[in-house]
Amino acid sequence: MRVRLISSAIGIAVALVVLFLHETFLFPLALAAINCLLLYELIRAVGAQGFWLSKISVLVFGIASPFQSFYPEQLYSALSGMPMLYVLVNHMFWVCLLLVFVDLLMHSQTFTVEQVSFEIMCMFLVPHSIGELITLHGSSGAYYPQGLVYVVLGLCGAWIADSGAYFTGITLGKHKLCPHISPKKTVEGLIGGVVCNAVVTVLICLGYVLIQSAWFHREIPFDLWCALRAALLGVICALAGVVGDLCASVLKRQKGVKDFGTIMPGHGGLMDRFDSVLFVLPAFSLCVRMFPIFS
Secondary structure (H helix, E strand, C coil), X not given: CHHHHHHHHHHHHHHXXXXXXXXXXXXXXXXXXXXXXXXXXXXXXXXXXXXXXXXHHHHHHHHHHHHHHHCHHXXXXXXXXXXXXXXXXXCHHHHHHHHHHHHHHHCCCCCCHHHHHHHHHHHHHHHHHHHHHHHHHCCCCCCCCCHHHHHHHHHHHHHHHHHHHHHHHHHHCCCEEECCCEEXXXXXXXXXXXXXXXXXXXXXXXXXXXXXXXXXXXXXXXXXXXXXXXXXXXHHHHHHHHHXXXXXXXXXXXHCCCCCCCCECCCECCHHHHCXXXXXXXXXXXXXXXXXXXX
């Protein structure tokens, strides 16, 4: 537990630095590093790390995606005089996808269709899910006046629910949720995570409104309906996070993997912390488009 808490503290400290410098180059750089590590851990989980062309193609796309989204106008200006290169960069997903299939043809006896399909799925899922942080932030052209707090809520929507479920489960858990997938998860833990996420989401929103009023003299309406929307959003994020967590557990169980890596002592790999995030961020981004918390 001590090692787990230390790893969490270091991770939180790094996240706070990135969020503090969210308008700088550090933000897309951090997302690119996250994409790279997540994709590598997933590729290694299915035993495809030895196929270099496909691995490099998937990683390059994961690294490039945040910069393409964060600096769209600068990218267009830099490559405006090189139309062929601009087209290649703008269609990088398809170029990398083609290289994955080329690698399949080069290693048709050992590189399985299952591994190729999984790499393609990850190449779509990971960069697009993590890229929702840039959309929420507002850097990709989407208009979110509360961009930074939405980024915080999107991440907390996964991690607060996970922590709430963990502590509720170890204290009150009696009924197994999915014993054949994740034996330690309980129904009580699920309920605790959902409730905890709803409450914390409302508190974060309320804290943001109070800080804006006290420090920046900006009055942001936050009535009962706003609080109910925030609570509903917390519930949806908690449920989406459970789906992501269980899907990652299915993958680990089928591949005989205990953890995705060792980069976070006490937790495992980065994917062990971001499995729920990959499902929560798209769900959160979709929900705030349909019913924004702040009117």
